Amino acid sequence: MAEPVLEVHDLHVTFTTEGGLVPAVDGIDFAVAPGETLAIVGESGSGKSVSSAAVMGLLPSNAEVTGEVLLDGRELIGLPGDELRKIRGNDIAMVFQDALSALNPYYSVGWQVAEAYRLHHDVSKKKAHQRAIEMLDKVGIPDAVRRADSYPHEFSGGMRQRVVIAMALVNDPRVLIADEPTTALDVTVQAQIMRLLDDVQAEFGTALVLISHDLGVVAEVADDVLVMYAGRAAERGTVRDIFFRAAHPYALGLLGAMPRVDVPPKPRLTTIPGTPPTPGSITTGCPFQPRCAYTHLVGERCITERPELTPRPGEGDHEAACHLGRRPEVLL
């Protein structure tokens, strides 16, 4: 792997709420290099979106963030607001899940893309507008010159997401964080948007952090995968490590829950039994233990001792946090 542009070490995010301290992210590490794609997968509430917001410094004031977030080796945590503001949208940009609510309904899309540019470049409004049109054209908005004056509600879902991507890429960022960029879209449009992200990544050499729960998308575009569960890393490795050599029962469960066209359909979709723990409710043992089908193979340890990431066979840094040392064969 090339020299990473974004590195996250031992990231913890704790929210202070009326009910006490809630650890949403409990020590995760990841890194992504220029031109590469890291996928962070997990269920809702696993801490994937909170992690990305922490990297952007966009968490509310009741969140405490510790650990290291390094952009080209520069620590971002604890940076004064003004310094961080210069990085946001310029070096690290973000694409959101729901483009309709992510765009300001009161301003034309051209204005919004131009604003992103003007916030980081000292240029005239006219020049910024030209740059916005150029960018809208690049992400595949037909008739960009005219459409730049349209408002978000006048676009289809897919076109809106293209606008959001144009806005994110207008400053040629080093890192792009896409938080479930295709979840709100039709399946056919999803493929177009993923292809667009893939294209711009290839063109600009952007490092992409893709937050998703769509393993089909992940298999197609990711280089590395981080599987999160209850605010912690359950497993990480290259995309082939995860899809062919998954070692964590949770990762296996996710893969098993994915409908496939190449095997005969089952009468019902496979699910992982139970629900994810609420943050902070698991204090000892493995957070996945209550839902795990393999606990009986290990025993007491799953309840008393929290598993750490340990190396597994694979292409590189394949690691899983499971007491079951070998790969569970039962499901396969």
Added chain:
Amino acid sequence: MPDLAWFVIRRLFGALLVMLALSLAVYLVFYAIPADPARLACGKPCTPDRLEQARHFMQLDQSTLQQYLSFLKGVFAGRTFGDGTAAVHCNAPCFGYSFPLARPVTTLILDRLPVTASIALGAAVLWLLLGVSLGVIAALNRGRILDRLAIGVALVGVSTPSFLLGLLAILVFGFWLNMVPVNGYVPFTESPVDWAWHLITPWIVLAILQAASYIRLTRSQMLEELNLDYITTARAKGAGELRVVLTHGLRGVLVPVVTLFGLDLGGLLGGAILTEKVFSMQGLGDLLITAVGSLDVAVVVGVTLFSAFLIILANLVVDIVHGLLDPRVSHG
């Protein structure tokens, strides 16, 4: 823009129908009151003969419907009361004739309007600025001392009667500190400085009273607005907090504020009754109260209809401003 013109024409036509229905209702209500304006005009002692004469002259001997139709005719073509040398003309648009004041109602309203408009418009500008800025400050400092302070001001403002605050202001600033004139009105055309100087106390009093609802509306609206996704987008683009609030947040806040403002201003232009009384200013409110006291039904009907017209006009203006503020309205 032709869209806008068409919209205005349609609305004006609707307004005309509303005014027509309203004038009938107002007419019937005020002419149904068991009091006889002719008896007042007739003086004492009043012989049955003279009373009948006065009735006929004031056209009160006609049926109510006939009187209403004469009133409508007067609006478009003018009216004449009596005949010969004693005839009284009321030119179109004639909204009735005040026999106690011996003037057409239209003239009376137009004479008094500058006073009321001066009070209302000046106060409106003040309370809008005061209310919105305090509301924004309160929202940004939610739960802290500035927020509590702004809410406290709002609570005092909303629960203080205008005559109390007005009299207190006159007492303190007019008499004790001798800073401002205690009453009277100087036309703007005579001396703009004296005009403003005489109006400053009523402006401030009205502004404090009215700003209360604007503080609370702006605060709650801004708090809601700041939780929206596009605010996060603005931060993710690298916008500073001031820009986030003023450029991205305020626009959505202004939509309901404009609605409230239009109706408040429209209502106030129809006569700030208590304020005018307290500050001894002869505006529309004063005209109305005096007319009620002297059973001058023509004036009461005229001023009531004029106030209603202002409210309808305010609604129309609010709708147009909505279109300008929110592209989802104008670019439907």
